Amino acid sequence: MEVCLDKLVIKGGKRLKGTVEISGSKNAALPIMAATLLASGEHHLSRVPHLRDVMTMGRLLADLGAGFHLEKNKAILDCSRINNYEAPYELVSTMRASVLVLGPLVARLGKAKVSLPGGCAIGARPINLHLMGLEKMGATINLESGYVLVKAKKLKGATIYFDVPTVTGTENIMMAATLADGKTLIENAAREPEVVDLADALISMGAKIKGAGNSTIEIEGVSKLKPLRHTIIPDRIEAGTFMAIAGITGGDITIKKCKADHLDAIINKLKDSGIIFRISGKSIRVIGPKKLMPVNTTTMPYPGFPTDMQAQLMSLVSIADGTSIISETIFENRLMHVAELRRMGADINIDGGTATIRGVEKLKGAPLMATDLRASASLIVAALAAEGETTIKRIYHLDRGYENIEEKLIKVGADIKREKE
Numbered sequence: 486m487e488v489c490l491d492k493l494v495i496k497g498g499k500r501l502k503g504t505v506e507i508s509g510s511k512n513a514a515l516p517i518m519a520a521t522l523l524a525s526g527e528h529h530l531s532r533v534p535h536l537r538d539v540m541t542m543g544r545l546l547a548d549l550g551a552g553f554h555l556e557k558n559k560a561i562l563d564c565s566r567i568n569n570y571e572a573p574y575e576l577v578s579t580m581r582a583s584v585l586v587l588g589p590l591v592a593r594l595g596k597a598k599v600s601l602p603g604g605c606a607i608g609a610r611p612i613n614l615h616l617m618g619l620e621k622m623g624a625t626i627n628l629e630s631g632y633v634l635v636k637a638k639k640l641k642g643a644t645i646y647f648d649v650p651t652v653t654g655t656e657n658i659m660m661a662a663t664l665a666d667g668k669t670l671i672e673n674a675a676r677e678p679e680v681v682d683l684a685d686a687l688i689s690m691g692a693k694i695k696g697a698g699n700s701t702i703e704i705e706g707v708s709k710l711k712p713l714r715h716t717i718i719p720d721r722i723e724a725g726t727f728m729a730i731a732g733i734t735g736g737d738i739t740i741k742k743c744k745a746d747h748l749d750a751i752i753n754k755l756k757d758s759g760i761i762f763r764i765s766g767k768s769i770r771v772i773g774p775k776k777l778m779p780v781n782t783t784t785m786p787y788p789g790f791p792t793d794m795q796a797q798l799m800s801l802v803s804i805a806d807g808t809s810i811i812s813e814t815i816f817e818n819r820l821m822h823v824a825e826l827r828r829m830g831a832d833i834n835i836d837g838g839t840a841t842i843r844g845v846e847k848l849k850g851a852p853l854m855a856t857d858l859r860a861s862a863s864l865i866v867a868a869l870a871a872e873g874e875t876t877i878k879r880i881y882h883l884d885r886g887y888e889n890i891e892e893k894l895i896k897v898g899a900d901i902k903r904e905k906e
């Protein structure tokens with residue numbers, strides 16, 4: 486897949502005002518696309534964001550024999566002729582979420598061969614819990630030249646306990662269990678809204694699932710599923726990122742088509758920083774204060790403060806009036822943005838996974854390099870408030886997860902453009 490080497494050029498310091506419409510959630514769209522492997526026929530998905538990760542998942546499904554067509558945020562997938570069971574290194578190495586085809590492939594074809602993801606920019610990120618769950622359901626697991634080969638003539642229901650709640654692990658086992666013999670219980674399951682959206686999509690296919698959104702999920706296997714028709718939930722991390730942008734620019738942005746109840750932890754933390762929220766149905770008006778206040782937080786699985794908003798929050802409090810402490814507990818290498826923020830004048834010290842951020846009066850524009858998706862978002866948050874010009878290279882990371890971000894920012898008054906590197 487072509488990697489776009491564009492850079493963003495941002496002139497900061499403007500108060501951003503206006504409205505932004507939130508796109509469908511990347512992390513809900515990816516597992517639901519994988520779930521279409523579970524049933525023959527034409528699946529219809531709405532509010533699918535045009536993102537590099539979505540196209541990668543589409544390409545992976547096409548490699549497996551599926552039809553995939555995406556137009557104007559509507560995707561049609563046809564999984565009638567699945568004739569391949571391998572997720573190759575080339576795709577898994579560009580997108581870890583490729584492992585989401587594991588559960589559905591074993592359930593549908595009785596086998597799957599998936600490249601082991603290995604480390605990535607934010608940490609080691611093993612899939613041992615996904616494999617443990619499938620093994621408990623009667624699958625055999627073999628490792629061969631960097632690939633994991635999972636086989637099971639027919640998966641059997643089992644009780645699976647995760648010692649850490651894993652989002653894609655919960656999703657993989659939930660998908661596998663829909664077609665297994667008997668009942669599966671997932672204990673200490675991930676409770677993220679994206680897990681609930683996948684469960685809703687599976688239920689629309691005829692799956693019997695209870696308890697998604699709680700720590701225990703019960704799945705009663707059925708013999709066959711039908712194609713799905715589903716609308717993806719709004720992206721809570723995109724919404725949170727725009728809230729941080731409104732906050733740091735002292736702006737006034739109305740975020741439309743979002744779900745406030747998915748954003749409790751983010752809104753509560755941002756309120757502590759002095760940002761004002763006016764929630765009205767699916768719209769949230771976000772008003773930035775004259776001076777931000779420091780906040781402390783520790784990233785946690787849902788409903789805690791999400792790791793996917795940690796970097797953006799750090800940019801926000803880098804100009805707060807006082808010292809903030811932010812601890813990252815989910816991924817061991819997710820403070821890569823700190824070095825870049827320091828180049829803009831931020832005063833941040835790291836000790837293990839904990840960052841101490843002493844607020845400075847102003848950030849200053851600088852040439853920067855994006856390292857992963859959310860780090861890229863945090864650099865945009867910082868650049869929009871910084872004095873002068875910031876260039877952000879390697880923004881292909883950003884294109885994995887934010888739909889039309891420049892257009893949305895220009896609409897609220899940002900001075901941002903994309904240039905060839």
Ligand code: EPU
Pocket residue numbers: 512515581582608609610611612613614615616649650651652653654675679791792793814815816858859886
């Ligand atoms: N873990 C294990 N073994 C496993 C699986 C996970 O030890 O088999 C550990 C991980 O190393 C980590 C913790 O469990 O310390 C939680 O990881 P999780 O499995 O929940 O992460 P994930 O499913 O790989 C999803 C999102 C990430 C998001 C995390 C945490 C998708 C496609 N990805 O990843 O999103 O950060 O959950 O909420 O849903 C992003 O969008 O930028 C992104 C990285």
